[in-house]
Amino acid sequence: GEDVEQSLFLSVREGDSSVINCTYTDSSSTYLYWYKQEPGAGLQLLTYIFSNMDMKQDQRLTVLLNKKDKHLSLRIADTQTGDSAIYFCAESPRNTGFQKLVFGTGTRLLVSP
Amino acid sequence: DAGVIQSPRHEVTEMGQEVTLRCKPISGHDYLFWYRQTMMRGLELLIYFNNNVPIDDSGMPEDRFSAKMPNASFSTLKIQPSEPRDSAVYFCASRRDRDVTDTQYFGPGTRLTVL
Numbered sequence: 001g002e003d004v005e006q007s008l009f010l011s012v013r014e015g016d017s018s019v020i021n022c023t024y025t026d027s028s029s030t031y032l033y034w035y036k037q038e039p040g041a042g043l044q045l046l047t048y049i050f051s052n053m054d055m056k057q058d059q060r061l062t063v064l065l066n067k068k069d070k071h072l073s074l075r076i077a078d079t080q081t082g083d084s085a086i087y088f089c090a091e092s093p094r095n096t097g098f099q100k101l102v103f104g105t106g107t108r109l110l111v112s113p
Numbered sequence: 114d115a116g117v118i119q120s121p122r123h124e125v126t127e128m129g130q131e132v133t134l135r136c137k138p139i140s141g142h143d144y145l146f147w148y149r150q151t152m153m154r155g156l157e158l159l160i161y162f163n164n165n166v167p168i169d170d171s172g173m174p175e176d177r178f179s180a181k182m183p184n185a186s187f188s189t190l191k192i193q194p195s196e197p198r199d200s201a202v203y204f205c206a207s208r209r210d211r212d213v214t215d216t217q218y219f220g221p222g223t224r225l226t227v228l
Contacts, residue, residue, distance in 0.1 A: 040221075100169070
């Protein structure tokens with residue numbers, strides 16, 4: 001199947017770290033992605049990770065990939081109120097010819113002051 | 114680059130009316146995707162084009178929905194006749210064939226309300 005699963009909601013306090021988790025189904029996906037959707041806006045690519053990597057760090061963002069368990073996580077350090085948004089993980093499965101992205105349900109992150 | 118452009122940003126119409134949503138992809142992008150987002154069903158891929166040719170329309174919910182891409186810089190998604198259950202945010206996205214990361218770039222969306 002092509003189910004990408006995420007928890008629906010996460011609430012943190014400003015300054016804390018946030019960890020958003022995702023499980024995917026297709027181990028053949030070459031890249032895995034994190035997109036951010038702010039209220040009233042489209043999805044914006046945050047970061048991606050190549051499937052042969054375990055970790056990728058980009059400023060406050062850390063992506064961890066566990067291929068054995070098909071588990072992807074996004075850690076946001078020093079979370080700010082401006083990070084409040086919906087975060088989607090996505091994969092590009094081989095059975096789509098790597099042409100389509102399959103998105104998770106999205107995790108709504110709420111950052112309180 | 115201006116990014117993916119969609120119009121209108123908001124559309125309110127009455128049941129039974131025809132609705133046309135428009136998208137201009139990023140110049141030089143070979144793929145164009147139409148998505149629908151609702152609270153109940155999340156983000157659904159409706160159809161996508163490669164070099165103006167529809168490749169996969171298996172996500173189009175029914176015959177009331179149709180999409181065209183007459184040239185590389187323009188696509189439409191049409192609903193005729195519209196129904197209240199079509200109310201959603203419709204996104205267009207594009208990407209370059211030569212982008213090895215397969216990253217898609219999304220437009221701001223069209224919020225459709227069918228009364």
